[in-house]
Amino acid sequence: MSLLLDNNILERLAQPNVITGIVLLIVGVLFAIFAKRITKLVRKSEKVESNDKVLLSLKAFALVVILASLIVMIIK
Numbered sequence: 001m002s003l004l005l006d007n008n009i010l011e012r013l014a015q016p017n018v019i020t021g022i023v024l025l026i027v028g029v030l031f032a033i034f035a036k037r038i039t040k041l042v043r044k045s046e047k048v049e050s051n052d053k054v055l056l057s058l059k060a061f062a063l064v065v066i067l068a069s070l071i072v073m074i075i076k
Contacts, residue, residue, distance in 0.1 A: 021073030028065035035059050 012018060035058035039048045048055055 015076075017075060018073050021069040021071075024065055024069030024072060028062045028069060031062035031065065032059055035062065 035055055036048055038058055039052055039055040040046065042054050043052070
């Protein structure tokens, strides 16, 4: 725990694993935001049910990417 407290915030943000984690976090959030739009494109319909398998799969993928980004940021 003391290893995380030894660095200041700018040194911590400049580490490669933190930068990679932030990029993964952005990708995951974008997937979650655009999941409905991507589902509309895949299904070629204007209306998408909230229990559509494509929509749920995209949101689950986004959640896994966000979780992976948090793990990558923590590991030093």
